[in-house]
Amino acid sequence: MSRRVTQEPRGKMLGIFKGMGITIKHVFRRAVTFQYPDEKRNDIPERFRGELKLRRMMGVNDEERVETTKMPPCMATCPSNMKIREYVGLISEGKYTDAVVVMKEDNPLVLICGRVCPHPCESNCRRGDKDEPVAINNLKRFAADYDLKMQRAGKIKIKPPKKKKDDRVAVVGAGPAGLSCAFYLAKAGYQVTIFEKLPVAGGMLMVGIPEYRLPRDILQAEIDQVLALGVELKLNTAITGLDNLFKQGFKAVFLGVGAHKPIKMGIEGEDLEGVVAGETFLADVALKNKFKIGKKVAIIGGGNTAIDCSRVSLREKAKNVYILYRRSRQEMPAHEVEIADAIDEGVDIQYLVSPTKIIGRDGKVVGIECVRNELGEKDARGRRRPVPVPGSEFVIEVDMVMSAISRVPEVDWLNKTNVEIHTKRGTIVADRITGETSMPGVFAAGDVSLGADIAIAAI
Ligand SMILES: Cc1cc2nc3c(=O)[nH]c(=O)nc-3n(C[C@H](O)[C@H](O)[C@H](O)COP(=O)(O)OP(=O)(O)OC[C@H]3O[C@@H](n4cnc5c(N)ncnc54)[C@H](O)[C@@H]3O)c2cc1C
Ligand code: SF4
The missing domain is CATH 3.50.50.60 (FAD/NAD(P)-binding domain)
Incomplete structure (x- = not known):
């Protein structure tokens, strides 16, 4: 009897915690755990802790984000929520360095973003409903370049803050x-x-x-x-x-x-000489490390890394460069302008193709066996799955293969x-x-x- 009395409150508390999805290791955690029980829900991946709160603050899609945050659509779409209207307004008044001050409240790397950001903000610019979106990123680049010019001329100086904390x-x-x-x-x-x-x-x-x-x-x-x-x-x-x-x-x-860490393709022949990860190749070029480029290069993947590998391969004097992508151009994750530039430069992009085996001779790559795909049912992310067409196997002669699938x-x-x-x-x-x-x-x-x-x- 006495055992029941002493155990009941503990059991009840444990039951409540269990029901809330809290285990003992979570009880002692701070901030992240406030969201945690909610996020034990199966439809929200565990890695998105804080995501529920973020969703409440920001909405789940572009329209909802605009409605919930009351931000202009461009600002709500920029992952840093840059104050686009404010800085574009200042640029229109010729106040370029003031515009950069506003930009740097949310993004300290404006020279960089002005060159490489895929500008998702522009796809949600209201002006686009009328004719064309405002060229937000080019305006950012222009103002940032002007600001750099002023710094180089000694007219703007960056100084450390006067008041320093001990921490x-x-x-x-x-x-x-x-x-x-x-x-x-x-x-x-x-x-x-x-x-x-x-x-x-x-x-x-x-x-x-x-x-x-x-x-x-x-x-x-x-x-x-x-x-x-x-x-x-x-x-x-x-x-x-x-x-x-x-x-x-x-x-x-x-x-x-x-x-x-590049993800491996998981096919036969990946350990042959001449097979490299795209990221390793790009880093070798950037760091001026010793490396050997093939004459005929096949790059596996459809993202920006694949495109960058292909265009850098051409610059490093590869003769034939292929990109093998398992879906169609429509699904290709690389930026459209990058795809078009790669094609203009002579990259042969083969769509709906998956590699099945890398062929070697004397330990070195001599070819890649592929299969053609057709698009099937949609996957969890809404993209149609590539389905191999039986009997459609073919071989491309190459002496170098780069995997550019993804990285972790x-x-x-x-x-x-x-x-x-x-x-x-x-x-x-x-x-x-x-x-x-x-x-x-x-x-x-x-x-x-x-x-x-x-x-x-x-x-
Ligand atoms: C080929 C390629 C093209 C891309 N093109 C674009 C593009 O056009 N536009 C765009 O917006 N994004 C692009 N991206 C993506 C963008 O570069 C990344 O999203 C971004 O750099 C991620 O920033 P980060 O600071 O999280 O990580 P990173 O930029 O990867 O920086 C992490 C740093 O941490 C260092 N590091 C790792 N481990 C340790 C350790 N244990 N100790 C000390 N240092 C460590 C690494 O050396 C590295 O310098 C591209 C990426 C690639 C690979
Ligand atoms: S171009 Fe990129 S960084 Fe600049 S406002 Fe748009 S999304 Fe943000």
């Missing part, structure tokens, strides 16, 4: 997420140190996006603007644990380590910490609003928590 923050990764985090923290007076494992800063902007799309002096100028705020940058410094950073006196750690974060080193990793996607589970991870004092954003995305989403 030090470690930023891991010098990609757009890390640079952006460092910029706003430094402006708020925090002492920021960025740790970057590569010999260069910029992340995928530097070692992924080719130079012909993003000139390195422009990229470096914007990195220098962040450093001019007093941010310390330690290159060639890979972080392999978090305890050491806290022991060094950092009060918080931001993880902006991106998604750099390299976060094995976090397994020994309390930072939770999404088991299926391999991304860090972080609150979509605050960036908080499951480990107090550790925050994450950018590709490492979103999966491979675009720069402005990381910013």
